[in-house]
Amino acid sequence: MMNESRTIVITGASAGIGHCIATRQLQQGMSVLGIGRDFSNPPSGKKFMPVSMDLGDLAALPEALKDLTRRYPGVRGVICCAGAGQFGSLEEFSFNKIRRMIDL
Numbered sequence: 001m002m003n004e005s006r007t008i009v010i011t012g013a014s015a016g017i018g019h020c021i022a023t024r025q026l027q028q029g030m031s032v033l034g035i036g037r038d039f040s041n042p043p044s045g046k047k048f049m050p051v052s053m054d055l056g057d058l059a060a061l062p063e064a065l066k067d068l069t070r071r072y073p074g075v076r077g078v079i080c081c082a083g084a085g086q087f088g089s090l091e092e093f094s095f096n097k098i099r100r101m102i103d104l
Contacts, residue, residue, distance in 0.1 A: 005076065006031055006076070007030070007032070007072060007074055007075050007076060008025060008030055008033070008076055008077045008078065008079060009033045009034075009035060009068075009075055009077070010022045010032055010033070010035065010079045010081060011036075011055060011079070011081055011082035012080070012081035012082035013036050013043065014034065014037060014038050014039050014042065014050075016081070016083070017081045018034070018079075018082065022034050022043040023045070026045035026047055029047075030047065031047040032047060032048050032049070033051055033072060033075065034049065034051060035051045035053050035055065036052065036053075037052065039052065051068065056084060056103075086098075
């Protein structure tokens, strides 16, 4: 069981800035619920709990977050680092692709 008084959620914890922040928080003794899509290389630490979730799936998101807060009621904070990128010329993007990057 995680120490609820020192538990935080970090989105985008599977790579990039979110991964770095999760690693640092673990080094400082925090328990980390890391949300991400691919945890093939998770932050190391026995207090790290990977939560596989696609934050871009807006239809499933409300229920997934309710479930997370039921399972871990003592979360003290959220650090939002999730992101998604599209590569190419702006005029090639559909409105939906642009909206997905902004909404995430």
